[in-house]
Amino acid sequence: MRLRHLPLLLCLLLPITRAHAAETPAEHAANAYAAQELAAAPTHGNLPDYALSPEDLAKSHHLSRIHVTLHFVDEVWGILSLVLLLALGIVAWMRDTAVKASANRWAQGFLFLLLYLIVDTLLGLPISLYEQHLSRVYGLSVQSWPSWIGDEAKAFGLAWIIGGLLVMLLFWVIRKFPKRWWLVFWGFSIPITLFGVFAVPYLSPIFNKFEPLQLHHPELVAQLEQVVAKGHMDIPPDRMFLMKASEKVTTINAYVTGFGASKRVVVWDTSLTKGTPDEILFIFGHESGHYVLGHIVIGILFSIVVMFITLFLGYRFVQWAIARFGVSWRIPGQTDWAAFAVLMLSFSLFSLVLEPVNNGFSRHDEHAADVYGQEAIHGLVADPQTTVKNAFDVLGQSGYDDPNPNRFYEFWAFSHPSIGRRAAFGKAYNPWTPGMEPKYFKK
Numbered sequence: 217m218r219l220r221h222l223p224l225l226l227c228l229l230l231p232i233t234r235a236h237a238a239e240t241p242a243e244h245a246a247n248a249y250a251a252q253e254l255a256a257a258p259t260h261g262n263l264p265d266y267a268l269s270p271e272d273l274a275k276s277h278h279l280s281r282i283h284v285t286l287h288f289v290d291e292v293w294g295i296l297s298l299v300l301l302l303a304l305g306i307v308a309w310m311r312d313t314a315v316k317a318s319a320n321r322w323a324q325g326f327l328f329l330l331l332y333l334i335v336d337t338l339l340g341l342p343i344s345l346y347e348q349h350l351s352r353v354y355g356l357s358v359q360s361w362p363s364w365i366g367d368e369a370k371a372f373g374l375a376w377i378i379g380g381l382l383v384m385l386l387f388w389v390i391r392k393f394p395k396r397w398w399l400v401f402w403g404f405s406i407p408i409t410l411f412g413v414f415a416v417p418y419l420s421p422i423f424n425k426f427e428p429l430q431l432h433h434p435e436l437v438a439q440l441e442q443v444v445a446k447g448h449m450d451i452p453p454d455r456m457f458l459m460k461a462s463e464k465v466t467t468i469n470a471y472v473t474g475f476g477a478s479k480r481v482v483v484w485d486t487s488l489t490k491g492t493p494d495e496i497l498f499i500f501g502h503e504s505g506h507y508v509l510g511h512i513v514i515g516i517l518f519s520i521v522v523m524f525i526t527l528f529l530g531y532r533f534v535q536w537a538i539a540r541f542g543v544s545w546r547i548p549g550q551t552d553w554a555a556f557a558v559l560m561l562s563f564s565l566f567s568l569v570l571e572p573v574n575n576g577f578s579r580h581d582e583h584a585a586d587v588y589g590q591e592a593i594h595g596l597v598a599d600p601q602t603t604v605k606n607a608f609d610v611l612g613q614s615g616y617d618d619p620n621p622n623r624f625y626e627f628w629a630f631s632h633p634s635i636g637r638r639a640a641f642g643k644a645y646n647p648w649t650p651g652m653e654p655k656y657f658k659k
């Protein structure tokens with residue numbers, strides 16, 4: 217489920233998606249400051265930086281080229297197809313169908329959104345299918361097609377229910393506050409965002425199985441608790457979960473999710489089969505870095521600011537577009553259901569522009585979590601530099617990450633520093649050497 221035209225939902229879910237440690241092949245990043253710190257850091261040993269076998273390197277280059285192309289094709293097509301839907305009167309037809317079907321506003325709103333999501337999904341389907349096909353061919357995914365389709369259907373249902381409630385609220389606000397709806401809706405979006413972040417861990421089991429980490433790996437939990445103690449954190453063992461990712465993918469991952477009482481650490485089971493205990497300790501150290509350094513709260517604040525700007529610009533865009541194209545698009549005013557598509561068009565345009573900004577913030581947090589994680593395992597593993605470097609090797613190799621990704625694409629679309637940069641930094645970073653100070657811990 218791509219939700220290409222529902223960046224509003226994506227905006228609300230932004231803080232959750234930013235807190236990922238490991239990455240999918242499509243998301244990893246580079247940053248200038250990491251390179252600077254790298255240059256300042258002393259070198260350690262003669263370990264080679266992240267490298268792939270010639271065979272895997274060829275695979276990684278092929279995947280990388282396809283991902284870059286698909287990423288931008290998908291974004292541009294998302295915007296272009298929405299313009300076409302408006303210009304060809306298809307959005308007006310959805311509105312007519314919904315209004316004719318019932319006089320009840322709730323029925324109209326949900327039916328309009330259903331038609332909108334169906335068309336949106338069909339338009340994005342070729343790219344979704346190709347990406348899943350590619351993941352299967354390269355062995356990154358082991359999910360059967362029926363299971364994949366089932367996941368898409370569940371995501372569609374969720375988008376319809378949650379999106380439908382948001383659409384009803386949005387149009388109620390637009391009718392009540394014709395000139396200030398962007399501000400009023402922004403006010404509503406704050407508690408909705410907080411609730412969304414809180415609720416995500418309870419929605420995740422719809423897609424994957426979660427079990428207490430303690431149940432399968434009590435020895436690992438005991439080790440992780442050492443990292444927890446060092447950070448003076450409050451993550452009891454019952455907040456640590458094992459996700460059965462191996463039923464669907466071969467890549468590895470771990471992350472912090474939730475908010476307040478729902479906050480938790482999730483480790484994919486694939487990480488445990490591919491990584492050594494020391495490497496898993498580092499991955500967990502990185503995750504607990506997000507926890508200790510308040511990245512979820514920062515992410516929420518960031519998305520609230522983004523929502524403020526996006527809604528204001530969206531309001532202005534809707535006024536302009538309806539005044540300019542309202543007659544030809546058959547959209548009489550902002551209270552018309554079809555105006556939703558105009559607002560989505562503005563969100564698509566802004567989210568395209570905001571992408572490098574958002575990813576720049578994300579890379580900053582990810583690098584900070586890398587530093588924290590490496591410092592946290594000092595004294596717990598024999599050689600933190602080698603452990604970190606090896607962890608990134610495993611991470612990169614499991615997803616065929618490109619050792620030398622396109623620089624522009626890194627800047628634009630990577631939520632994490634590139635795996636090569638992370639490995640090189642980890643290999644070189646040793647703040648316990650004379651003349652250096654750890655950033656987050658006392659020597």
Ligand SMILES: [Zn+2]
Nearest residue numbers: 235236237585
């Ligand atoms: Zn992370």
